[in-house]
Amino acid sequence: MFDPGLLNYWIIMILMMTGLYTVIAKGNLIKKIIGLGIFQVSVIMFFVSMGKVRGGTAPIAGEGFEVFSNPVPHVLMLTAIVVAVATLAFALALVVRIKEEYDTIEEDEIRELEAGEEG
Amino acid sequence: MVTRHVILRSLSKVLIPLIMLFALYVQFHGDYGPGGGFQAGVIFGAGIILYSLIFGLPKARMVFRLRVLQIIMASGVLLYGSVGIATILKGGNFLDYNVLAHDPVHGQHLGILLVELGVGLTVCSVMATLFFLFTERRRREDV
């Protein structure tokens, strides 16, 4: 059942589910965004651990090094990290605006205020 | 404010130039060694943010105005894009650096250098802008 060679996948899955749970269960918008961040980071770790070759070095040609890690997933993740940063920044900016407009960042309180507007 | 955090202030006076210099090192060695625009931009941006954390926002804002940062941000992307357009005009495909110089190796070198410079400019100014915008907001609310 438990294969130590798959340890990284176990960690990634636990992280991912932690993130997803936080997004779903927490009402505080900041906590939701943190959960979203954990969720994204778990996928980034998935790619990074995928590219690692045991005993491999950084892919720089030099004498005496023959086994290299695969750099492609790492490069891809550079872009994914930028996407994550942009999402985080934009989400925080929205939260700041929501705090200014509603004076709260708790989802259930916001929902109450919105229900009051409609009714 | 002037007398507080003497250690931090004097240390950072030494550190910030080094950080920025290191950012430039990472930027301009990105074509042959590890590094490149993203990393350099973030390091340079971190230098700006560190400066404004320690010496206060007003001082930092005197050097880095939002409008100037916005222009740098845009020109970084424009630099990247115009390299692409230039390669098309010189008869290659989009972002095919080979055609930039007579020798393909030089072309690649020049292309990567310019593109990474564009990336670095944009990333650095975006980082600083993000920091300034968030801190500005708070100050406006307090006043």
Added chain:
Amino acid sequence: MHDSGLSISSHLPAFQIAVPLLSAVICVLIRKARAAWLLATTVAWAAFAGACVLLNRVILHGTISYEQGGWTPPWGIELRIDLFNALVLIIVTGICAVVISASLTSLSMEVPEKKHNLFYAAFLLCMTGLAGMTITGDVFNIFVFLEISSLSSYALISQGATRRALTSSIQYLVMGTIGGTLLLLGIGMLYMVTGTLNIVDMADQLAMVGPNRTVLVALACVTVGTSIKLAVFPLHIWLPNAYTYAPAIVTAFLAATATKVAFYVLARFIFSIFGVELAFEQLHLDRVLMPLAIVAMFAGSIVAIYQTDIKRMLAYSSVAQIGYMLLGLSMASVTGLTGGIVHLFNHALMKSGLFLVMACVLYRVGSTHIDAMRGLGKRMPFTMAAFVIAGLSMIGVPLTVGFVSKWYLVSAAMESGQWPVAVLILLSSLLAVVYIWRVVEVAYFQEAPEDAPEVKKAPIGLLVPVWTLVFAIIFFGIFTSLSAGVAGDAARMLLGAGS
């Protein structure tokens, strides 16, 4: 490439992405609202013209492959345009061009003028992302462009006039990010199995590897991830809020493009990468997607009937219409897939037409509540006539585009012997009659309240785009060779490549 004119036009695929991107940046630099609008409109119409040229070239000469940076695929990033994505590209750029032409008039109501240049920048970025997703031949590029279009659409939605736009935007952001990240996870698993990111190469490698557990999980991740962006029935909860509270122009744009491109991505992954055999014969994706599609058709329409805000009603109707597209996809037959693709094309025309009508109403009356529509048939005759024609097309009346797609879907259901499905398609069309009729009844057969302020006709800047779309609805309802013909060829190509 001796002729310089030819050599420039051979770079059209790259220009489809690069020009809107660079113009978005220039929009940030010019601070004048009108100049930014002029630039954005020019670029959008140029992109539309480029897309038409590309489709023509694909029809004449077959699939176009463009090597970015001169690196040969599968190592380099390739832009690959075949019949399917050329059609989607036309829809994206065409709708973008029409809507952005209308935005000069409509936007001044909802967004302060000093933010207009940034608004157009975000608009162009969104278009860059959508066009990029459509024409790229690299799966990781799909993710990157997806996030570009998503981030800019969150920004566009948050510009709505009320504070609820902010909460709708963050709701969409949370769900959209989860969707995008799941797609990325699926792409990662595919990369693990195949060692390539190029779509064509990936399909070849996958066929050699055959199905294993990683591939199945990858298919699940990709399907769920794109379904969130596509707003497939249980994952649609972000859509009504986002469409209702976004500025009217943004709704008209996103409703016609964002979900359509998500549909394209889903179809591309299922048919071009995984293949029909894996997705439908081994995993039985149709047993999941078809019930969801049918539930969406009914649930979306029934909820739409009870809405008092017309923008919200149209948003729920979008959920139902996405059900039709998904139904076509889940049948996995040539006629069914043709129906799905044609409906993608047709629904984009009708829905952006209807939402632009709402932009007119909002501009003159100041509300899209159903009570505000009383007597509008007489007071805004051209606007409401456009609503009626687009509404008839929603129902599926002959001589409009809606009929064409329903025809394909019903005949696909009959072809495969699924009579109940055909009946359900017709029944759900009746629900569309109900919600469209509600508006028509209020607008034409109820008198305006006496204290109602004087309402002028809609401004010409909005009416021209609306009627452009209405004419397209009728034109493609009569001359179906372009939309349905190309869609049929595209469906044959997708199913041929998959088996």
